[in-house]
Amino acid sequence: MKTEKILLAVTIAAAAALSRFRFADFTGNVAGAGERVLGVPTSSFAQGEQASVATHGEILVEAGAAIAEGAEVESDASGRAVTKNAGVAWGVARDAAGAAGDIIRVLR
Numbered sequence: 001m002k003t004e005k006i007l008l009a010v011t012i013a014a015a016a017a018l019s020r021f022r023f024a025d026f027t028g029n030v031a032g033a034g035e036r037v038l039g040v041p042t043s044s045f046a047q048g049e050q051a052s053v054a055t056h057g058e059i060l061v062e063a064g065a066a067i068a069e070g071a072e073v074e075s076d077a078s079g080r081a082v083t084k085n086a087g088v089a090w091g092v093a094r095d096a097a098g099a100a101g102d103i104i105r106v107l108r
Contacts, residue, residue: 002095002105007057009042014051020044021062021103022079023090024053031075034087061106063097073106081106 015028018041023031028051031037039055064080067073074087081093081104091108 002060002103004054004060004105005058006042006054009052009054010039011050011052012038014045014047014049016047018045018051018053019079021060023061023075023081024051024079030079032079033077034074034085036088037075037090056108058094058105058107059091060103063102063104064100065097066099067093067097067104069093069096 012028018024020043023037025031025035026038039053040059042052042054045051061081064076064082067083071093072084072089073081073093074084076082091106094105094107097104
């Protein structure tokens with residue numbers, strides 16, 4: 001079982017439902033493909049709730065595709081981590097993901 005080490009969490013009003021393990025943006029929405037990411041919600045939150053979002057540390061994130069350990073990651077269109085392509089990097093994968101849906105640690 002993987003564990004996380006959250007060094008900093010901030011709160012933001014959830015503009016949409018936010019899911020645990022998926023990236024959130026600075027406006028309280030699920031992060032889009034390549035978008036700048038605020039962090040990962042520490043739980044699932046309904047629209048309108050004050051959401052706790054982990055921004056720094058070794059944080060658990062759902063992969064959107066296979067990712068190599070040590071690769072920089074960014075958000076896909078569903079707020080999942082994918083290997084950085086042309087978007088804004090959010091951190092470095094501490095674990096390899098074999099496929100979409102795997103939960104990996106991302107160091108930021």
